[in-house]
Amino acid sequence: MDSISGLLLGFSTALQGGNILFCIIGVSAGMLVGILPGLGPVTAIALLLPVTFRMEAIPAIIMLAGIYYGSMYGGTITSVLINVPGEAASVVTCIDGHAMAKKGRAGTALGVAAIGSFIGGTATVIGLSLLGPPLAKLALGFGPQEFFAIMFLGMTMIMGLIGKSLIRGMLSAALGLTLAMIGMDPMSGALRFTFGEPNLMDGLDFVVIAMGLFGISEVLLGYETINAEKRVERISKLLPERDEWRPTMGAIGRGTFLGFLLGLIPGANAVIASVLSYSIEKKVAKDPSRFGKGAIEGVAGPETANNAFAGSAMIPLFTLGIPTSPTVAILFGAFIMHGLTPGPALFNENPTLVWAIIASMYIGNAVLLVFNLPMARLWAKIAFIPERILYPIIVAIAVVGAYSTSGSLWQVGAMLVAGVVGYFFKKVDIPLAPLLLTFVLGKLMENTFIQSMIYFGGNVLGFFARPISGTILILAFIVLGFSIVSAWKGRRRSLGSDTEV
Amino acid sequence: MRTLKVSIGLVLVAFSALILVQSFSFHYYTKYGPGSGFFPIWMSGALLVLSLVFIVEAILGKEAKGEEILPRGKSLGYILASVAGVALFILLVPPLGFTIPCAIMLFLMLVGFYRWYVSIPLALVSSFALLVIFQSLLGLSLPVNALGF
Amino acid sequence: MKRFVLSVMVLLLAGGVLFAQGTKAAVQYPVKPIELVVPFAAGGGTDAVGRAIAASLKEILKQEVVVSNKTGGGGSVGMIDGLNAKPDGYTLIVFTREVVSLPLLGQAPFKTMDFKFLGNLNIDPPVVVVQSTSKYKTIKDLLDDMKANPDKLKFAASVVPNYYGIQLAMTTGFKFVTVPFNGAAPALTEVLGGRGDFAIVGPGEARAQVEAGNLRPLAVMAESRIAGLYKDVPTFREAGLDIVSGTYRGIAANPALPEAVSRILEDALAKVAVDPAFVQFMNKAYLGIGYKNSAEITKFVQKDIEILKPIIELAK
Numbered sequence: 001m002d003s004i005s006g007l008l009l010g011f012s013t014a015l016q017g018g019n020i021l022f023c024i025i026g027v028s029a030g031m032l033v034g035i036l037p038g039l040g041p042v043t044a045i046a047l048l049l050p051v052t053f054r055m056e057a058i059p060a061i062i063m064l065a066g067i068y069y070g071s072m073y074g075g076t077i078t079s080v081l082i083n084v085p086g087e088a089a090s091v092v093t094c095i096d097g098h099a100m101a102k103k104g105r106a107g108t109a110l111g112v113a114a115i116g117s118f119i120g121g122t123a124t125v126i127g128l129s130l131l132g133p134p135l136a137k138l139a140l141g142f143g144p145q146e147f148f149a150i151m152f153l154g155m156t157m158i159m160g161l162i163g164k165s166l167i168r169g170m171l172s173a174a175l176g177l178t179l180a181m182i183g184m185d186p187m188s189g190a191l192r193f194t195f196g197e198p199n200l201m202d203g204l205d206f207v208v209i210a211m212g213l214f215g216i217s218e219v220l221l222g223y224e225t226i227n228a229e230k231r232v233e234r235i236s237k238l239l240p241e242r243d244e245w246r247p248t249m250g251a252i253g254r255g256t257f258l259g260f261l262l263g264l265i266p267g268a269n270a271v272i273a274s275v276l277s278y279s280i281e282k283k284v285a286k287d288p289s290r291f292g293k294g295a296i297e298g299v300a301g302p303e304t305a306n307n308a309f310a311g312s313a314m315i316p317l318f319t320l321g322i323p324t325s326p327t328v329a330i331l332f333g334a335f336i337m338h339g340l341t342p343g344p345a346l347f348n349e350n351p352t353l354v355w356a357i358i359a360s361m362y363i364g365n366a367v368l369l370v371f372n373l374p375m376a377r378l379w380a381k382i383a384f385i386p387e388r389i390l391y392p393i394i395v396a397i398a399v400v401g402a403y404s405t406s407g408s409l410w411q412v413g414a415m416l417v418a419g420v421v422g423y424f425f426k427k428v429d430i431p432l433a434p435l436l437l438t439f440v441l442g443k444l445m446e447n448t449f450i451q452s453m454i455y456f457g458g459n460v461l462g463f464f465a466r467p468i469s470g471t472i473l474i475l476a477f478i479v480l481g482f483s484i485v486s487a488w489k490g491r492r493r494s495l496g497s498d499t500e501v
Numbered sequence: 502m503r504t505l506k507v508s509i510g511l512v513l514v515a516f517s518a519l520i521l522v523q524s525f526s527f528h529y530y531t532k533y534g535p536g537s538g539f540f541p542i543w544m545s546g547a548l549l550v551l552s553l554v555f556i557v558e559a560i561l562g563k564e565a566k567g568e569e570i571l572p573r574g575k576s577l578g579y580i581l582a583s584v585a586g587v588a589l590f591i592l593l594v595p596p597l598g599f600t601i602p603c604a605i606m607l608f609l610m611l612v613g614f615y616r617w618y619v620s621i622p623l624a625l626v627s628s629f630a631l632l633v634i635f636q637s638l639l640g641l642s643l644p645v646n647a648l649g650f
Numbered sequence: 651m652k653r654f655v656l657s658v659m660v661l662l663l664a665g666g667v668l669f670a671q672g673t674k675a676a677v678q679y680p681v682k683p684i685e686l687v688v689p690f691a692a693g694g695g696t697d698a699v700g701r702a703i704a705a706s707l708k709e710i711l712k713q714e715v716v717v718s719n720k721t722g723g724g725g726s727v728g729m730i731d732g733l734n735a736k737p738d739g740y741t742l743i744v745f746t747r748e749v750v751s752l753p754l755l756g757q758a759p760f761k762t763m764d765f766k767f768l769g770n771l772n773i774d775p776p777v778v779v780v781q782s783t784s785k786y787k788t789i790k791d792l793l794d795d796m797k798a799n800p801d802k803l804k805f806a807a808s809v810v811p812n813y814y815g816i817q818l819a820m821t822t823g824f825k826f827v828t829v830p831f832n833g834a835a836p837a838l839t840e841v842l843g844g845r846g847d848f849a850i851v852g853p854g855e856a857r858a859q860v861e862a863g864n865l866r867p868l869a870v871m872a873e874s875r876i877a878g879l880y881k882d883v884p885t886f887r888e889a890g891l892d893i894v895s896g897t898y899r900g901i902a903a904n905p906a907l908p909e910a911v912s913r914i915l916e917d918a919l920a921k922v923a924v925d926p927a928f929v930q931f932m933n934k935a936y937l938g939i940g941y942k943n944s945a946e947i948t949k950f951v952q953k954d955i956e957i958l959k960p961i962i963e964l965a966k
Contacts, residue, residue, distance in 0.1 A: 171551040171554075171555050174551050177544040178517060181545075185527070186810070188537055190537055192541060201757065349862070392606075392610040392627070396631055399590060400631060406691070408720060408722060409595070416584065428506045451831070
């Protein structure tokens with residue numbers, strides 16, 4: 001089936017009453033969790049996953065996907081208004097977005113973010129519709145060897161980009177990798193590092209760790225400054241000034257391209273997309289000194305990039321059957337739960353479903369633009385729930401969320417420990433994003449490495465005998481080399497400044 | 502802050518050393534390729550080295566003035582209350598079910614800001630609302646007691 | 651104030667417990683919702699079977715049956731939870747083959763025969779599949795090649811340790827390379843992509859690709875042929891090899907369950923097996939219905955311990 005007829009089929013399914021309703025519910029819920037600090041799309045999808053069990057597969061996945069890309073829009077609002085990123089990918093938006101808000105231009109910051117998000121989101125969905133099927137055909141040739149190479153590349157990109165200090169970034173990454181080793185060993189199924197605790201046999205739970213490291217630690221840190229005044233109430237104009245349109249559209253265009261490319265690479269995540277976009281905009285700008293003081297490109301670029309990323313990250317999910325980021329990993333689980341296996345065969349087995357989801361993403365992005373532009377003033381009010389009320393709610397919801405991951409209080413305890421660890425790590429500037437990413441990728445990397453080595457008969461050079469895996473690995477070593485060299489020269493500061501999550 | 506850095510470093514050194522030692526009890530290499538000890542040895546080894554570097558960096562680095570590990574006064578109270586609240590929740594759920602421990606947790610976090618006669622009803626109502634939302638509307642199974650709350 | 655609330659709570663609780671015990675003596679069962687513990691996450695095969703059983707039990711017993719997923723420990727956390735629950739019939743467990751394998755692996759805080767097996771409802775013998783363009787037309791082709799080229803053929807295993815693969819190697823004496831994957835889907839992708847030579851998976855897991863003509867089923871590890879899509883696929887016994895294996899799922903409880911309650915539940919499970927809604931769901935999900943009553947499944951489990959013991963010894 002070609003893309004056009006597939007897309008028409010998809011629209012005819014996605015536009016049915018129930019499906020469009022669940023699309024709207026999904027993006028609204030996504031917006032909400034994006035707005036609420038500490039609650040991210042991962043938690044929201046994980047919480048709603050059991051609920052969708054009784055639903056049909058198509059509306060269920062349309063809704064869950066809506067939460068995913070909807071949250072990318074919502075995260076902007078708290079970043080701009082109260083300097084608290086609603087979700088990790090919006091961290092860089094805080095820098096110039098909040099600076100704009102302090103100048104009374106919060107409306108413009110939110111408006112530009114909404115427009116950029118819409119363009120980035122829609123453009124990559126177009127890319128997904130056009131490139132999805134051809135990629136699906138190539139995908140069967142991708143073995144564990146190629147997956148390992150791609151994940152290795154992703155890992156080096158994370159290393160090269162996140163954190164003020166290479167040592168602390170690597171420390172965080174190594175801890176994530178080590179924690180990923182807990183549980184059953186992929187080779188023989190033997191237990192490793194479980195210390196006799198049955199709850200550790202299946203490994204640490206990603207959602208629990210993520211809620212602790214990000215949500216709980218954010219609340220604990222927030223209590224330190226809870227009595228300080230940090231509100232901005234004014235939301236003025238929504239559109240940029242006339243002379244700002246050109247640089248803004250340029251930033252949106254670059255952000256779209258960047259987010260789209262990074263989304264295709266398993267191992268990258270939306271944070272990397274927004275961080276990289278920010279640093280590119282700073283390099284491209286005529287007067288880089290404006291950055292940090294309310295440069296409009298500093299909002300437009302990263303916000304576009306993280307939405308473009310969200311759309312494009314669905315391509316490897318649909319075509320290769322591999323999740324590229326923690327949130328997509330949970331979407332992957334949703335597919336499995338509904339008896340669908342994301343991967344090469346899905347386009348052939350269930351074209352209606354795949355195209356309906358793609359079509360729903362066009363619809364969802366349009367809905368989000370409507371929600372965000374005219375309703376920006378209204379949405380902003382939710383962010384004004386006082387922290388003394390907001391924080392207990394966040395903690396209670398996180399506790400319930402952690403409990404329901406496996407029906408055990410043990411997970412609540414694990415989340416609390418992760419929260420305290422995250423709190424102290426943030427204090428000494430150890431970035432948490434590498435930890436979480438390598439935790440997700442670590443097990444996958446070990447699996448694919450062992451599988452590849454069995455195929456190669458134990459010869460590690462086998463990777464370079466395969467054209468795709470060889471090329472990607474060489475690329476990865478180049479990236480790694482560059483980031484080590486630039487770290488050595490101390491230039492990393494300009495790339496990775498203020499990306500602590 | 503230097504004390505905190507060194508302490509975190511030491512905890513990480515201890516953790517990675519523990520994993521590293523255990524890793525050696527698994528096969529490093531088998532007939533078919535890397536064994537179950539291969540990755541853990543390298544990963545925990547890397548963590549061990551990086552933690553040591555982190556400690557050295559912390560000791561040699563400049564100590565920023567005016568920064569404290571924990572805040573003082575009220576803020577410290579809020580932080581301790583929320584950590585204690587979650588811990589109490591874990592301890593009290595097995596005998597009491599979900600709603601009461603959740604209310605106690607919320608009460609501890611609210612009482613720093615509101616008087617007790619506001620905090621108690623607020624905590625009870627929110628806790629019950631959570632039960633209704635998650636158990637009845639969202640269909641999650643929460644750890645309720647014999648009476649169903 | 652807090653203390654007051656607490657003491658009221660304790661009093662109420664005590665009352666609740668007394669109330670529950672009072673009703674038990676009169677053998678009016680069930681008088682309140684039953685909790686069915688599924689020891690695996692929502693979305694998996696065990697969860698699907700558990701929810702289907704719960705839905706039918708609810709109709710038969712005229713009482714709410716609530717499914718709760720208690721995961722961890724490869725199934726042992728949920729199973730031990732159910733085993734330690736009060737023996738009043740209000741907490742039941744879905745048991746799986748892990749009830750046998752985990753204690754043999756030394757990974758479970760219980761013994762297999764600690765449980766009271768009330769009835770079995772699902773049995774799925776695995777199928778050996780190869781790519782449909784493969785040179786292996788029959789199971790004999792595959793085994794001959796395996797014999798001629800020891801340690802050359804790649805077995806894409808959907809789980810490790812893989813009892814099916816070990817049993818195949820043990821019975822035939824042939825050697826092949828096991829490549830471990832995490833689930834049937836990636837293992838089948840390996841076979842489809844031509845990197846793995848064969849896989850051994852559940853009939854439902856391979857269904858879509860067998861129907862689409864991408865995979866060819868060669869043999870089933872069952873006592874007799876299975877109906878439907880795989881009706882033309884021979885068993886290993888037909889090929890002269892005594893290889894019978896498979897997963898099974900049923901309902902178990904604390905052994906101290908009162909005789910009367912146990913009988914009510916056993917009868918109810920027999921009715922579940924023929925409940926049209928249950929049968930329809932199982933067929934749609936391609937899960938095999940294999941009802942065994944309490945005595946039969948207890949004997950079956952005992953026999954499976956003997957089958958798995960040497961396999962797991964080898965796996966360790």
